[in-house]
Amino acid sequence: MDRNVIICRSILENPAVTQRDLSKELNVSLGTVNNLIKECIEKNYIEIGSGSDTYELLPAGQALLSQNKVDGAVIIAAGFGSRFVPLTFETPKGLLEVFGERMIERQIRQLHEAGIKNITIVVGYLKEKFEYLIDKYQVKLLYNPEYSHKNTLTTIYHARHILRGKNMYVLSSDNWMRHNMYHAYEGGAWYSASYMEGDTSEWCLDYNKKGRILNVSVGGQDKWVMYGPVFFSRTFSEQFLTVLENYYNLPGTEQFYWENVYMEMLSGEAAKRLPHIPEAKKDIDLFINRRPADEVYEFENLEELRRFDLKYQRHSDNEAMELVSDVFQVPESEITEIRCLKAGMTNKSFLFKIKDRHYICRIPGPGTELLINRQQEKAVYDALSGLDISEKVIYFNGETGYKIAEFYEGAHNADPDNQEEMERCMAVVRKFHKSGLKVDHTFDIRERIDFYETLCKAHGDILFDDYTIVRRQMTELINKLDSFNHEKVLSHIDTVVDNFLMLPGGEVRLIDWEYSGMCDPLVDISMCAIYSYYDEKQTDDLIRIYLDREPTDEERYTIYAYIALGGFLWSLWAVYKAALGEEFGEYTIIMYRYAKNYYKKCSEIPKI
Structure with missing residues (x-):
C-alpha cells in the first residue's frame, strides 16, 4: 500500500492533521510517521504550512492523489439472509434498520459524504425492494440471475465489467460502520479487518510488516480477521478478475465466495487449477486495513442484532x-x-x-x-x-x-427406500382413508389440470412440443377413472415422503394437508410413488404394501392413471411457478415423463 497517498489524503482532508492522527490512521509508530512526512516533503508532495502545526498539499501530491481517486462502489445485496428469518422473508437483510436507519442507506450516505456517487447495487432476492434507491440516491441496480444457487464469486463475476479498470469499494449491504471509513482517495487494495480474541471461525489473516496479506485461513485464535468493507484498486482488479472469470467456469466452485479465489491465489492452488493463466501464478497485493474495535459490524443472526439494537427485542415490525x-x-x-x-x-x-x-x-x-x-x-x-x-x-x-x-424433537422424514418405514407410512394412510372423516370440498384432478393450464397459458406458452397429444391422453384417463365411480374419502394428495415424520417412539405423523380433499383414496398411493421418483417395480411394491395384497387390474389401472395425471398436473404447476420466477430444476421434466410413461402402462393393462 502506498502510504504516501494516505499522508497526502489526510493533509487534504485536514491540513492541521497531527502525526499522532497519522500514526493511528496508518497503524504505525510515530517514528515511522515522521519518516513518511520527511519522504513526502522530499518528493515535493507536501510542505510545512505557514503555521508550524499545518501542512500544505503541493501539485505533485495532488497528482499522486488523482491517480488513486476512488471511482465508485459496488454493494453486494443479492442474498437471502437465512439467519435473519422471518425478517428476511419480507425484507432483504441490507434493508433492515439499525437505530432507525436502513443498513444499506447508511453506507450509501457515508459514500456520498466521501464524494462517491457512482454506486451500483447487485441485487437478486426481493430485487424490487431496492428499486426506490434509484430515485432516492441515484444508484444503479445490477441483477444477479444466479443469486439463489451460487455464492459471491458469481456476484463479483456479474459485476466484473463495473470493477475492471477502476478503483472501487466492494461492500456488503448488511454491514454497519459506526464511523465513516470511506475516502475520496485510497493508497492500494485492502480488506477491512477486526481483531478477534480467543477462538474464532472467521477468515484469519497473516501479513507482513507493511501490511500485505500473505495468507488466509478459516478459523484461528487471537487473530485479525476479514471483516467489513473491501477496496479493489485497478491494479488488483486487473489481475484478480482474470482469475475469478476462469474460476467461474470451473466445476465445483458454485458455492465459492470471491474470497475463496483470492485465498487460493495466495496458497498457490489457483496456479495449479489454472496453469495456463499467467495471472494465477503471480503474487497479488491486498493489504490489511486494521480497524478499531466496535467500528465495523457484520450481524451474524437476529440474536446479535437484538443485542445491538434493543428495538428488535421489543418490536421487530x-x-x-x-x-x-x-x-x-x-x-x-x-x-x-x-x-x-x-x-x-x-x-x-x-x-x-x-x-x-x-x-x-x-x-x-x-x-x-x-x-x-x-x-x-x-x-x-x-x-x-x-x-x-x-x-x-x-x-x-x-x-x-x-x-x-x-x-417434533428427534423426528426424521421417511426414507422412500426403507420398506419398514414405508409400511408404517402406508398404515397411517390406510387409517385416515378408513376413518370415515368427511369435508365439504373435493380434490378434482380434472378441475385442477384445467386451472393450472389456464394459469400457464396466461403467463406464456406451455413449452412441451407434444403437449396437445399428451393433454388429450390425460383427458382420456380422467374419463376412464370417472366411469369407475369409486367412493371418495378424505385424501392427502401431497403424500411426499418429506411429509411423513418418523417420531422417535415409533409413531408417524403426516403433515401439510394443504392440497387435501375428498377423492379416490388410491390417488395418495400414486402421489407417493411419483414424489419418491419410484420406478415401476418400486411402485408395484408400494401398491402391495398399501393394499396388503396383489391389486386387481382396475386398481392397478387407477393408480397408474393417477401417476400419469399427477405427473401431468405437477409439471403444469412447475411451469406456472417458473413463470413467476421460481425454478425447480429437472422436476418439471421428471413429472412430465411420468405422465407419458404411465399413460402407456395404462394402455397395456388388458380388459380395462
Whole structure:
C-alpha cells in the first residue's frame, strides 16, 4: 500500500492533521510517521504550512492523489439472509434498520459524504425492494440471475465489467460502520479487518510488516480477521478478475465466495487449477486495513442484532414475529433459537423456541393464494383434530394461511427406500382413508389440470412440443377413472415422503394437508410413488404394501392413471411457478415423463 497517498489524503482532508492522527490512521509508530512526512516533503508532495502545526498539499501530491481517486462502489445485496428469518422473508437483510436507519442507506450516505456517487447495487432476492434507491440516491441496480444457487464469486463475476479498470469499494449491504471509513482517495487494495480474541471461525489473516496479506485461513485464535468493507484498486482488479472469470467456469466452485479465489491465489492452488493463466501464478497485493474495535459490524443472526439494537427485542415490525408473540402471549425477546427450515415448494417456514418447546411457523409463499384454499385446509385440520395422524396445530388462520405447529424433537422424514418405514407410512394412510372423516370440498384432478393450464397459458406458452397429444391422453384417463365411480374419502394428495415424520417412539405423523380433499383414496398411493421418483417395480411394491395384497387390474389401472395425471398436473404447476420466477430444476421434466410413461402402462393393462 502506498502510504504516501494516505499522508497526502489526510493533509487534504485536514491540513492541521497531527502525526499522532497519522500514526493511528496508518497503524504505525510515530517514528515511522515522521519518516513518511520527511519522504513526502522530499518528493515535493507536501510542505510545512505557514503555521508550524499545518501542512500544505503541493501539485505533485495532488497528482499522486488523482491517480488513486476512488471511482465508485459496488454493494453486494443479492442474498437471502437465512439467519435473519422471518425478517428476511419480507425484507432483504441490507434493508433492515439499525437505530432507525436502513443498513444499506447508511453506507450509501457515508459514500456520498466521501464524494462517491457512482454506486451500483447487485441485487437478486426481493430485487424490487431496492428499486426506490434509484430515485432516492441515484444508484444503479445490477441483477444477479444466479443469486439463489451460487455464492459471491458469481456476484463479483456479474459485476466484473463495473470493477475492471477502476478503483472501487466492494461492500456488503448488511454491514454497519459506526464511523465513516470511506475516502475520496485510497493508497492500494485492502480488506477491512477486526481483531478477534480467543477462538474464532472467521477468515484469519497473516501479513507482513507493511501490511500485505500473505495468507488466509478459516478459523484461528487471537487473530485479525476479514471483516467489513473491501477496496479493489485497478491494479488488483486487473489481475484478480482474470482469475475469478476462469474460476467461474470451473466445476465445483458454485458455492465459492470471491474470497475463496483470492485465498487460493495466495496458497498457490489457483496456479495449479489454472496453469495456463499467467495471472494465477503471480503474487497479488491486498493489504490489511486494521480497524478499531466496535467500528465495523457484520450481524451474524437476529440474536446479535437484538443485542445491538434493543428495538428488535421489543418490536421487530415483522408480521410473523408479531403473530408468534400474540399467539403465545410473550414479548418478542422470548422468541429464541430462530432458524430457517428448508424452504418448501409452496411455503416458507421457520423454527423457533419459546420457554422449553420448539415450534414451526409456516408462511404461505407468494402466489399461493391462487393455488390453495386455506379455509379448506383449515377444515381438514379441524376434521383430523381427534386423531393422532397430523402434526399438532397450535394456530391456524384460514384467511392468511399462517400456521403454527409443534416441532417434533428427534423426528426424521421417511426414507422412500426403507420398506419398514414405508409400511408404517402406508398404515397411517390406510387409517385416515378408513376413518370415515368427511369435508365439504373435493380434490378434482380434472378441475385442477384445467386451472393450472389456464394459469400457464396466461403467463406464456406451455413449452412441451407434444403437449396437445399428451393433454388429450390425460383427458382420456380422467374419463376412464370417472366411469369407475369409486367412493371418495378424505385424501392427502401431497403424500411426499418429506411429509411423513418418523417420531422417535415409533409413531408417524403426516403433515401439510394443504392440497387435501375428498377423492379416490388410491390417488395418495400414486402421489407417493411419483414424489419418491419410484420406478415401476418400486411402485408395484408400494401398491402391495398399501393394499396388503396383489391389486386387481382396475386398481392397478387407477393408480397408474393417477401417476400419469399427477405427473401431468405437477409439471403444469412447475411451469406456472417458473413463470413467476421460481425454478425447480429437472422436476418439471421428471413429472412430465411420468405422465407419458404411465399413460402407456395404462394402455397395456388388458380388459380395462
